[in-house]
Structure formats: C-alpha cells, structure tokens
Amino acid sequence: MVTASIRKEMYALADCNNFYASCERVFEPQLEDKPLVVLSNNDGCVIARSQEAKALGFKVGDPIFKFKDAVRQHNVIVRSSNFALYGDMSHRVMQTMRLFSPDVEVYSIDEAFIELVGLRGRNYENEMRRMRATILQWTGIPVSIGIGKTKTLAKLANHYAKRTIGIGGVAKIPQNPNEMLKTIEVGDIWGIGRQWSTKLRNIGVKTAFDLAAMDPTLIRDSFNIIAMKTAMELRGHKYFHFEQTPDQRKTLLRSRSFGKPVETWQELSEAIASHATRAAEKLRNENLVAKVLRVFFHTSLFNHRDPRHSTHAVVELIPPTNVTHDIIKAAVGAAEPMWQAGFKYKRAGVHLTDLSSGQVQCSLFDSEEKRIQDKRIMNVLDAVNAGMGAGTLHYAATGFTKVMQMRQLRKSPRYTTHWDELPECLCGLHEVQGGMSHISQNTK
DNA sequence: TCTGGGGTCCTAGGACCC
DNA sequence: TCTGGGGTCCTAGGACCC
Numbered sequence: 235m236v237t238a239s240i241r242k243e244m245y246a247l248a249d250c251n252n253f254y255a256s257c258e259r260v261f262e263p264q265l266e267d268k269p270l271v272v273l274s275n276n277d278g279c280v281i282a283r284s285q286e287a288k289a290l291g292f293k294v295g296d297p298i299f300k301f302k303d304a305v306r307q308h309n310v311i312v313r314s315s316n317f318a319l320y321g322d323m324s325h326r327v328m329q330t331m332r333l334f335s336p337d338v339e340v341y342s343i344d345e346a347f348i349e350l351v352g353l354r355g356r357n358y359e360n361e362m363r364r365m366r367a368t369i370l371q372w373t374g375i376p377v378s379i380g381i382g383k384t385k386t387l388a389k390l391a392n393h394y395a396k397r398t399i400g401i402g403g404v405a406k407i408p409q410n411p412n413e414m415l416k417t418i419e420v421g422d423i424w425g426i427g428r429q430w431s432t433k434l435r436n437i438g439v440k441t442a443f444d445l446a447a448m449d450p451t452l453i454r455d456s457f458n459i460i461a462m463k464t465a466m467e468l469r470g471h472k473y474f475h476f477e478q479t480p481d482q483r484k485t486l487l488r489s490r491s492f493g494k495p496v497e498t499w500q501e502l503s504e505a506i507a508s509h510a511t512r513a514a515e516k517l518r519n520e521n522l523v524a525k526v527l528r529v530f531f532h533t534s535l536f537n538h539r540d541p542r543h544s545t546h547a548v549v550e551l552i553p554p555t556n557v558t559h560d561i562i563k564a565a566v567g568a569a570e571p572m573w574q575a576g577f578k579y580k581r582a583g584v585h586l587t588d589l590s591s592g593q594v595q596c597s598l599f600d601s602e603e604k605r606i607q608d609k610r611i612m613n614v615l616d617a618v619n620a621g622m623g624a625g626t627l628h629y630a631a632t633g634f635t636k637v638m639q640m641r642q643l644r645k646s647p648r649y650t651t652h653w654d655e656l657p658e659c660l661c662g663l664h665e666v667q668g669g670m671s672h673i674s675q676n677t678k
Numbered sequence: 679t680c681t682g683g684g685g686t687c688c689t690a691g692g693a694c695c696c
Numbered sequence: 697t698c699t700g701g702g703g704t705c706c707t708a709g710g711a712c713c714c
Contacts, residue, residue, distance in 0.1 A: 274682035281682065297681035315682085342714045427712050458688055460712075487684060494679090536681055583683090641680085 243472055244350040244381065246362055247388040248369075250327060251376045251396070253344035254282035257323045258313050260374035261649045261657050270311040273298055276493050276641045277314055314642035322650045326373045334365040339478055347385055349476050362404045381406040385474045386467035389424035390415075390442060415443035415468065425464040430457055442468055482591060483520065488513040489583020493641040495534075496579040502531060503566050504633030509584040510558070510565040511632055515619075517556035517586065518612060525554040525588035529565045531572075534580040543577045554590065557608045558615065561586075562631050 250256060254272040259265045269286035273279065280296045290308055292301065298312065305312060324343045331338050337349035350358050362379045369377055380392025387407045394414060395405035408414060421431030423442050433456070439445055445453075446468035454462040463473035488509040496502050506529060517524060532544035547568040555561065565584050618627045632638075647655035 276682080277680080279681050295681080299680045344714080425712065429711065458711080460687070481686095483685080485685075489683070491682070534681085 242351070243383055244358060245383070245385055245388040245476065246348040246350055246358070246379050246381045247341075247385070247392045248331060248346055248348060248362075248365070248377050248379045249392050250324075250344040251378055252282060252284050252288075253324075253375070254313075254315065254320055255284040255287070256375050257316075257320050258311075258646055259284075260323070261646070265311055268311055269308055270313065271298070272313045272315055273644070274315060276491055277643060278491065281315065312644050314645035316646050316648065318648040318651050319646065322648075323373060323375060326650075327369055327375055327377070330369045330372055331365060333368075334361060337476070337478060339476055340480075347388065347476060350381070359404055359406050366404060379404045383407065383470045384467040384472050385476070386424055386464055387411070387470065390418055390422075390468070393418065393422055411470075412443055415446060416441050418442040420445055423464065423468070425460060430461060433457075482589070483522070484587070484589060486513055486516055486522075486524070486586045486589065487583060488516070489530075489581060489585075490638070490640075491581045492579065493639060496582075497575075497577070499570070499573045499575075500633070502573065502579055502582060503569065504631065505582045505638055506531070506565050506569050506584065507562045507629060507631035507633070508638045509582065510562040511629060513584050513586055514556055514558040514561045515616070517589070518616060522589045522591050523554040523556045524561070524586035525551055525590070526586070527551055527561065527564050527568070528585040528587065529569045529583070530585070531569065531579050531582035533577050537578075537580075540578050541576065543574060543579075545572045547572060554588070557612060559611075559629065560608070562629060566631060 255270045258270060258272065265284075267286065268284070269290050269292075270284040271280045271287050271292055272282040274281045278297060280292055280294055280298060283292045283294070287310060290304065290310070292304075292310070298305070304310065320343060327344075328338060328340055328346060331346055331348060335348045335350065335352055337352055339347040339349075341347055350361075353361055358381055362381065366377055366379055369375060378392055378395045380388045380390065380395055381404070382388040382391045391405045391407045394417075395403045398405070418441060419431075420426055420434050420439055420441055421428070423445065426434070426445070434440075434445065437456075439448060445465050448465060450462050450465060453465050467473050490505075490509070492505065496505065510529075513524075526548060527550075528546055528548045530544075530546035533540065533542045549564050549568045551560065551564055561584070569582075615627050619625065647657070649655060649657050
C-alpha cells in the first residue's frame with residue numbers, strides 16, 4: 235500500500251463551554267450543577283448562562299429585571315460580568331492550546347481555530363481529546379472541539395459535538411458528511427444569521443445539506459458573496475483562511491450605557507472624556523494613530539415616555555494622533571455644540587476610525603517640539619498607570635463624579651489578576667491541579 | 679427603576695468626473 | 697422632443713460574528 239503524503243487541510247475549532255459561567259465556577263465549585271447567569275455591564279441583561287440556566291429558558295439578551303420571579307423561584311445564581319477574570323482565564327486556555335499546536339488562531343475570547351496539519355501522522359481526534367483533558371485539568375474550563383476540512387465545517391462539527399454527545403467532547407466531520415449535514419438547521423451554520431435563515435427557509439432551504447446543494451450563483455445573487463463562500467465551505471472547499479496573526483484593527487469604539495440617566499453637560503462631558511481616554515490608551519497600546527473621530531450620545535432606545543434625542547459628530551484629527559489630551563479635546567469639543575438640556579441621556583461613546591500604524595506626518599500646524607513633548611507625557615502617563623493601577627493619573631476632564639461608575643452588585647473577585655483578590659482557600663478547587671501554577675507566571 | 683459592548687465585511691446608491 | 701455610458705470614491709445601512 236502506498237501512503238501518499240498529500241498535505242490535507244484540517245482544522246479544529248475549540249470553544250469553551252458556557253465560558254463566562256464556567257469561569258465563575260472554577261473558583262466557586264459549589265456553583266456546579268446550579269443555574270447561573272452572567273450579566274452585561276450595569277447588570278443589564280443576560281450575556282452568558284450555565285447549561286442549567288439554558289434549560290430554564292434564559293436567553294442571551296434577556297433583561298434580568300423582567301425575570302426576577304424566575305430567578306427567585308429557581309434559585310438562579312446571578313453574577314455581574316468580570317472581564318478581568320474572563321480575559322485572564324482565556325489567555326490560560328489559549329496558552330495551553332499552543333502546547334498542542336503552534337498554529338492557533340484566537341478567534342474570540344472563548345474560541346480558537348487550530349491548524350492540524352502540523353500534527354502529522356497523529357490521530358487528530360485523539361490529540362484533541364488529550365488537549366481537551368489538559369485544558370480542563372489545568373484551567374478548570376471545559377471545551378468542545380469540532381474537526382473539519384474547512385473552518386465552517388469545523389464550526390459545524392463543534393456544534394454537532396455539543397448537541398449530540400452532550401456538553402464537551404470532540405466530533406469530526408465524517409468522510410461522507412451528508413447525513414450529518416442533514417441534521418444541522420440552516421440557522422445553526424456559522425455565518426447564517428436570523429435574517430438569512432428566515433429567507434432561506436422560505437425558499438425551502440432548511441438544513442446545512444440543503445444549503446450545500448444550492449446553486450452558488452443563486453446564493454450570491456440572493457444574499458452576498460459571504461453566504462456563497464459559506465455554502466462552498468460546507469462542500470469542503472476552503473474559502474476562509476487561517477489567520478494566525480490578526481489583521482491590524484480598522485476601528486476602535488469605546489462606549490457605555492450610564493448606570494443612571496445623565497442630564498448635565500458636566501456629567502456627559504466627563505463620560506466622553508473618559509471614553510476618549512480609554513480609546514487613546516488602547517491606540518497607544520497597539521501602536522496606532524487615528525485620523526477620524528466620531529463622538530455620539532443618545533437617550534434610551536427603550537424609554538418611549540421621555541423625549542428622545544440621538545446625535546453624533548465626526549471630526550478629522552490633524553495630524554492623526556493617539557495622544558490622550560488631543561483626543562479628549564476633539565471629542566468634547568465636537569460634542570459640546572450638540573448638547574441639549576432637557577434630555578435623559580443613556581449612552582455615549584467615542585469611535586475612532588481610519589487607524590494606521592504609519593509614522594505621523596507633520597502638518598503645517600504641528601510642531602516637532604509638541605510631538606516630542608506629547609510623547610514624553612504619554613510615556614509617563616502610561617508608565618504610572620501600568621505600575622500603580624489604571625486611572626492613578628488621569629485628566630481633570632474625566633472628572634471626579636461617579637457618572638462612569640457601573641452598577642455591578644454581584645461581581646466575583648478578580649481571582650487571577652489581583653493579589654488582594656486571590657482565592658483564600660484553594661483546597662475547595664476541584665480538577666484544577668498542577669498546571670495552574672505552571673501557566674500563571676504571566677500574571678503579575 | 680432597571681434592556682451590553684465590542685468588531686467585520688458587503689452592497690447600493692449618490693457625487694463627481696470624463 | 698431628445699436626455700450616454702462608464703469609471704471611481706465615499707457613505708450609510710444592513711447583514712453577520714462573539
């Protein structure tokens with residue numbers, strides 16, 4: 235028998251099960267088997283659920299205040315979101331994956347694609363089972379893994395793994411995938427959302443098998459090129475490439491709903507200055523400058539009793555910049571003429587676009603002297619805040635009022651990233667052994 | 679009383695030019 | 697009364713993702 239060494243593409247998609255809920259459970263094992271939901275900023279709506287909460291009918295996006303009775307009746311555990319914890323746990327999971335394959339594309343906070351060709355000769359499913367067990371042991375986070383010839387098929391296998399074998403486990407698209415494709419509803423395919431799946435069902439396309447069989451040109455004409463590529467990927471043709479190093483970002487948005495309605499220019503301007511500050515920090519962190527700034531604010535989208543107002547302004551930053559005081563000045567300056575008293579504003583934000591990493595070109599009005607001085611100030615600012623805690627040094631424009639403070643009544647400690655919030659007794663932790671100390675060197 | 683916060687890409691249509 | 701045709705660039709809006 236001749237074994238041809240044809241390089242066959244194969245991808246895995248590893249996805250953390252109920253990620254935020256799982257993170258909460260790692261340090262509080264008594265939450266295991268209990269219905270648990272995690273809320274958005276300001277404790278607004280549900281953004282993650284444990285399996286038990288899913289079974290009770292909690293949906294992502296449900297405003298929690300409407301479900302008070304259900305929460306009480308079923309003893310649902312409710313947590314504010316704790317992104318310091320989730321981000322750090324995510325990093326640990328991804329680092330563990332990299333021990334199994336160097337080719338990891340981090341796709342979101344809780345999932346990653348893994349190129350498997352590098353694991354030459356080994357049994358992919360066995361390797362992925364081993365990886366899954368290691369991640370669970372070292373981090374306490376359960377993952378599900380799907381394997382397929384394209385990213386879309388790997389996603390689909392992941393979905394299949396969760397649905398048919400229960401939570402967890404590893405599933406691979408079989409040689410002849412038709413029977414499996416027939417069991418996947420068209421709306422469960424990666425890239426086919428609510429609008430498109432409704433439209434597809436209306437023309438009789440109900441399953442992944444149906445979509446794969448559809449005429450590509452017709453898909454392209456009725457939807458768009460992405461829908462067509464998705465269908466081709468279901469047939470096993472690669473259209474979405476593996477991207478280990480993410481492309482440079484194109485936009486950056488910092489915005490937030492207010493804990494309570496804002497009715498004064500003072501409060502609004504402080505909020506805008508805070509968003510501008512956070513956006514500028516992020517820019518510097520990624521070595522980018524922004525050329526265009528958009529600032530916006532509006533009243534509640536849900537409150538129909540009070541007068542409503544929504545507005546935005548766009549300004550060009552000349553020259554492109556990542557200097558905090560320049561960005562604050564532009565944002566607040568553009569917002570001020572739009573301010574109108576008599577409204578209860580609910581949300582504001584700063585959106586930076588036309589980002590580039592290129593050297594800043596000096597404009598006629600820009601002096602080399604100012605540039606050097608600004609750079610020095612930003613270096614000091616960033617160093618102090620990195621060393622002594624975010625916000626230690628801040629601009630007066632961001633204010634001293636509490637307008638930016640979030641309502642987060644049920645937040646768990648930042649167990650893994652802050653010394654004073656470390657879990658005090660590790661003996662209660664189950665399944666987390668050995669490896670934890672091994673990968674925790676990166677924090678602090 | 680209380681409804682998240684980010685991103686990406688594609689398409690249609692208007693402005694403008696020759 | 698007749699009222700081109702093609703190209704580019706930009707933007708808003710809509711779809712999708714987590």
